[in-house]
Structure formats: structure tokens, C-alpha cells
Amino acid sequence: MNTEQFIKAMNTQEKVKAGSETHKEMTRLSNEAMKLTARLNQGYHEPHEIRKIFSELTGREIDETFGMFPPFYTDCGKNIHVGRKVFINSGCHFQDQGGIYIGDGTMIGHSVVLATLNHDLCPECRADMIPKPIFIGKNVWIGSNATITQGVSIGDGAVIAAGAVVTKDVPADTVVAGVPAKVIKTVQDCKETDH
Numbered sequence: 001m002n003t004e005q006f007i008k009a010m011n012t013q014e015k016v017k018a019g020s021e022t023h024k025e026m027t028r029l030s031n032e033a034m035k036l037t038a039r040l041n042q043g044y045h046e047p048h049e050i051r052k053i054f055s056e057l058t059g060r061e062i063d064e065t066f067g068m069f070p071p072f073y074t075d076c077g078k079n080i081h082v083g084r085k086v087f088i089n090s091g092c093h094f095q096d097q098g099g100i101y102i103g104d105g106t107m108i109g110h111s112v113v114l115a116t117l118n119h120d121l122c123p124e125c126r127a128d129m130i131p132k133p134i135f136i137g138k139n140v141w142i143g144s145n146a147t148i149t150q151g152v153s154i155g156d157g158a159v160i161a162a163g164a165v166v167t168k169d170v171p172a173d174t175v176v177a178g179v180p181a182k183v184i185k186t187v188q189d190c191k192e193t194d195h
Contacts, residue, residue: 001025003059003078010079010097010131015120018127026076026097033057033077041071058082079116083138098131098150103138109162110144118150137172157187 001009006025009016016022040053047067055062057077066082069090074080079096083104091111094100098116102108120128132151136142140154143162154160155172164181173187 003029007079007099011099011133013098013130013132016129016131018125018129023129029078030075033074036077037071037073041073045070089144097129099133100136101133102136103140103156105139106136106142107140108142109146112142112145113147115147116150159187 001021001024003025006022006029009022016026036053036057040050040057045053050068050070051062051064051066054066054068057074058080059078062082063084065085067087069088071090072088072092074094074096076095076097079099080094081100082102083106085105086102088108089110092108093111093113095113095115095117100114100116114134116134117129117131119126120130134148134150135153136148137154137156137158139157140160142148142160143164145162146160146164146166148154148160148166152166152169154166154170155174157173158170159175160166160170160181161175161177161184163179164177165179166176166181168180170176170181171183174183175185175187176182177184
């Protein structure tokens with residue numbers, strides 16, 4: 001199995017059996033990602049060097065408007081898709097095997113976790129994994145230490161408060177907070193009170 005076949009298999013959202021060919025490719029890609037993130041996280045890099053390493057990590061050219069403050073961690077990398085003017089702050093952890101899609105203009109705060117895998121609940125099959133993508137719209141702001149779980153879509157313009165745990169879809173132009181995250185106001189409310 002090659003990387004392209006692996007991504008195609010993961011995008012079906014079907015269970016990955018422990019020890020299967022897909023699982024073996026997952027392990028290979030994890031080792032590759034560890035090498036690249038170790039390079040990214042060691043010492044200082046100019047912005048163009050960060051983009052170059054991140055392009056290697058994802059397997060696709062990253063736009064010149066992309067910004068990141070390392071360290072950054074991922075256990076795959078090949079199923080991360082970022083738009084233009086995306087910024088990722090330091091200490092983020094992306095578990096991207098199931099697919100992470102980040103829209104233009106999105107800002108991701110310190111130590112955010114995006115997790116696209118879940119394990120089977122059955123103890124005998126606990127090592128099996130179920131992938132589901134995370135879709136983040138345009139101009140989203142994700143606060144520090146937030147966690148977004150698998151299968152979640154975040155609408156354009158939404159704000160995820162610091163420390164929130166997002167387990168359900170977030171409508172566009174809303175602010176969510178808490179564990180689990182719930183809508184606390186709309187971006188329109190903010191526009192009316194903040195200016």
C-alpha cells in the first residue's frame with residue numbers, strides 16, 4: 001500500500017483493523033512524520049523554511065501566506081489540507097489520518113488538538129481505529145488548548161473558546177465554549193457590543 005492508497009482508504013471512514021495493510025502504512029507514515037516534525041521543531045527556522053518542511057510533511061505545496069510557530073506535532077501529516085492565510089500557533093497536535101481541512105484565514109491557538117481517529121469501544125477490538133474528518137471553515141478562530149474531535153465541522157467565522165472540547169458541529173458565526181462545547185453567543189452579538 002502506498003500513501004495515496006492509504007489516504008483513499010482513510011477517507012472511506014471505514015474501520016482500520018489492527019495489523020492490516022492500512023494499519024502498517026499508518027505506522028510507516030507516523031515514523032516519517034516523526035522525522036519531519038523533529039526537524040521542524042529543532043532550532044529556529046525562517047518562515048519559508050517552515051513552509052518547506054510543512055509542505056514535505058503534508059505532501060503538497062503550502063501557500064506563501066501560511067504561518068506557523070513551532071513546535072508542531074502530527075502522527076501522519078499526509079491528510080492535512082490548509083488554505084491561504086492560515087496561522088497555526090505553537091504546541092498544536094494534529095491527528096490527521098482521518099483528514100483535517102482548514103479554510104482560508106483560520107487562526108489556530110496554542111496547544112490545540114485536532115483528533116480524527118477513535119478506537120473501537122469493544123475491548124477485544126480496541127486497537128482497531130475509526131477515522132472521520134474534521135472540517136474547519138474560513139476565518140475560524142480556535143482558542144488555546146481547545147480540542148476538536150473526529151467528524152466535527154466548524155462553520156465559517158466561528159470562534160472556539162480556549163479550552164473548549166468540541167464534539168458536535170459548530171454553526172457559522174457562533175461562539176462556542178465549555179466541555180462539551182455549546183453555543184454561548186453569535187459573532188453578530190460581538191459586532192454589536194464590541195464596536
